[in-house]
Amino acid sequence: MAAGPVILSPALPSELLAYIIQHQTYPTTLIICSSRAEFLAHLISDVQDTTRRILHPGTDLNDPSRATDSRPNANALLASPLYQVAIARHIRMVFVPTVSHLRAYLSAFTNDDSKVPPPPASTSARTKRQSLLLVYGFLNLHCDTSEWSAQGISSTAASLVEAATRAGFRAVIVDHPRRPPRQNDGDGDEAEDGDGDKVTEAEDSLLSAEVTVLSSSARRAGADLDDAAWTGRKVTVGRVLGRWFRYGERGWGMKTHESV
Structure with missing residues (x-):
């Protein structure tokens, strides 16, 4: 049975790429919600920051927990062993700088037209995992745009789930x-999304954010209606996405991971 x-x-960019390279395989597709130049700039900054922590472990960079946990991932990317280079050739990466670009890509998504070649045949457990259609930066792409609403987020989420289901992938x-995590003292650093699942403080900064039901353009179009007051009602992002997704916590900085 396919996972939901x-x-x-x-x-962080280095954590995500390290996980994809180490634990995923063809034809997993990684959709980056930014331009290629912007993503590479963030990745370089991330790796350089981690390198400084390794060279100067006593330096306070306001993130002591991640300084230790993320080192294996950054080291893996910097080392670039041959097997990682070989695997990376079979992972498709797409860059979408706007919500419109993301929706357009998802509407026509198929693995049939991929220019990324399949790897040699293998019977390992790795190749038996369900491929992912993973969108990196989904909420950040919508935030501070006219699509930052229940209507806008739901529309894109539905397109993602539909595209993944159509291709036999798992939507992720x-x-x-959005901010460095604090040391977990076990008191008040977790919240819940719309379905009551536990979420970390960093994720909660967006999942607990309130958005209007309709997008700004739809609200303007119906502003003169007698019963238009409900259009200004707000709901949390976690509740909106809870219709399509469940929340799964992952320790990206750990050396080993369970498969998604």
């Missing part, structure tokens, strides 16, 4: 951290 759509904990959403 899932939202994973926020991950991962965003990058």
